[in-house]
Amino acid sequence: MNGNVLRFPNNTSFIDVGNKVYSSYLPDETLMTRQFRSVRTRTTVRVNSKGDTIVRTIREPVIDHTLYRGDWEISGYLGSGGWRINTPEGIASIVRNGADAAGRTFTHLWYVRDRLGSVRTVVDDEGTIRQCTMFYPSGLPVQLFGTERVSDRAHIGNRWSNFAGLGWHDNTARWHDAILDRFTTPDPKSADYPSFSPYTHCAANPLRFTAPTGERPIVYIETNSWGHVFLSTGEGASLTVYTYGRYGNTWKNIPSVGSTAGEGILIRLKGNDAQRFINDEDKRFGLNAFTFEQDKDAEINAYFDNILQEKSADPSNKRDVKNIGKGIVIDEYNVVNNNCVTTTLNAIQAKTPIKSSVSFSLRALISERYHSKS
Numbered sequence: 001m002n003g004n005v006l007r008f009p010n011n012t013s014f015i016d017v018g019n020k021v022y023s024s025y026l027p028d029e030t031l032m033t034r035q036f037r038s039v040r041t042r043t044t045v046r047v048n049s050k051g052d053t054i055v056r057t058i059r060e061p062v063i064d065h066t067l068y069r070g071d072w073e074i075s076g077y078l079g080s081g082g083w084r085i086n087t088p089e090g091i092a093s094i095v096r097n098g099a100d101a102a103g104r105t106f107t108h109l110w111y112v113r114d115r116l117g118s119v120r121t122v123v124d125d126e127g128t129i130r131q132c133t134m135f136y137p138s139g140l141p142v143q144l145f146g147t148e149r150v151s152d153r154a155h156i157g158n159r160w161s162n163f164a165g166l167g168w169h170d171n172t173a174r175w176h177d178a179i180l181d182r183f184t185t186p187d188p189k190s191a192d193y194p195s196f197s198p199y200t201h202c203a204a205n206p207l208r209f210t211a212p213t214g215e216r217p218i219v220y221i222e223t224n225s226w227g228h229v230f231l232s233t234g235e236g237a238s239l240t241v242y243t244y245g246r247y248g249n250t251w252k253n254i255p256s257v258g259s260t261a262g263e264g265i266l267i268r269l270k271g272n273d274a275q276r277f278i279n280d281e282d283k284r285f286g287l288n289a290f291t292f293e294q295d296k297d298a299e300i301n302a303y304f305d306n307i308l309q310e311k312s313a314d315p316s317n318k319r320d321v322k323n324i325g326k327g328i329v330i331d332e333y334n335v336v337n338n339n340c341v342t343t344t345l346n347a348i349q350a351k352t353p354i355k356s357s358v359s360f361s362l363r364a365l366i367s368e369r370y371h372s373k374s
Helices: 271-285 297-311 340-348 362-370
Strands: 012-016 019-025 031-047 053-069 072-075 082-087 090-096 104-113 119-124 129-135 141-145 159-161 168-170 175-177 218-222 229-233 240-245 261-270 287-292 318-321 325-334 357-360
Touching: 218 271, 229 271, 229 297, 229 340, 240 271, 240 297, 240 325, 240 340, 261 271, 261 297, 261 318, 271 287, 297 325, 297 340
Parallel strands: none
Antiparallel strands: 012 019, 019 031, 031 053, 053 072, 072 082, 082 090, 090 104, 104 119, 119 129, 129 141, 159 168, 168 175, 218 229, 218 287, 229 240, 240 261, 261 325, 287 357, 318 325
């Protein structure tokens, strides 16, 4: 087993003798390839002219290889495999109707999910049900309709692998045995969360954190510094952080700052950059996290996107903020009446007033995001 700098291993999982799973990751923990290897035994029995019985046993390798390139999956190897793209709504597969690109079309399958994000029904473009599934609490699927699984997305949206009778959920970070209802290996990042068992998931609270919908905004408040406030929407590749402050000419963590005003700079970070910012803020200053009852991600994204689109039209508003990223001057910051708190609240209250908030552990949140595929 060889690991990268983030301790997310390029590893080999031994299912049993002769059956292995090989996984390969980039340093940023992106899954690139997964290969299942098994052995098929073929036995032939013959009787020769002398009446002797001859038994021959041949062990043949069986290999299932998948490449991952973002949302694209290639079953097989580049140049010879079948391509398909996965989205939260369903999958689109390329059908080759000719030798050139013009002769290729897409076939679509659409997901119907339950409140946990599990794929319960798969329908085609004509509305025909191709697959219908229910799940035990452990995530073990029970096929209700359809003799063949047309999609490998199953419990809470994770991949279900039944290669050679495996029966495990592919959670990217590790495997989950749905029959025994346990993980097959410890959490690769368990050292970062010593208060939790390395074999738990979702911060040891799956009833609360099993279904990260990514539709509720989260507000973060620094606890060991000046109390900076920022918020995030979405999760995974869609995770977006919006942080506002006087990043251009003053620094909130320098006590000698005397001015209460300055450039009001809004910074938008996405995906890995957003998660890195949250992790760094928590490590440096400590964070409390709050979320809300309503699903307001789309409203907040639209609110900030409109502001950024308008203000970024003027090139003089663009700023490079040290150690964070690129920002846009959107107004004048004032520590009394136009600050990180008011900007965050304006976004949250822009369209639909919030009803109530819920506080929870940031460590649980980070663990939830890491195990959003658990």
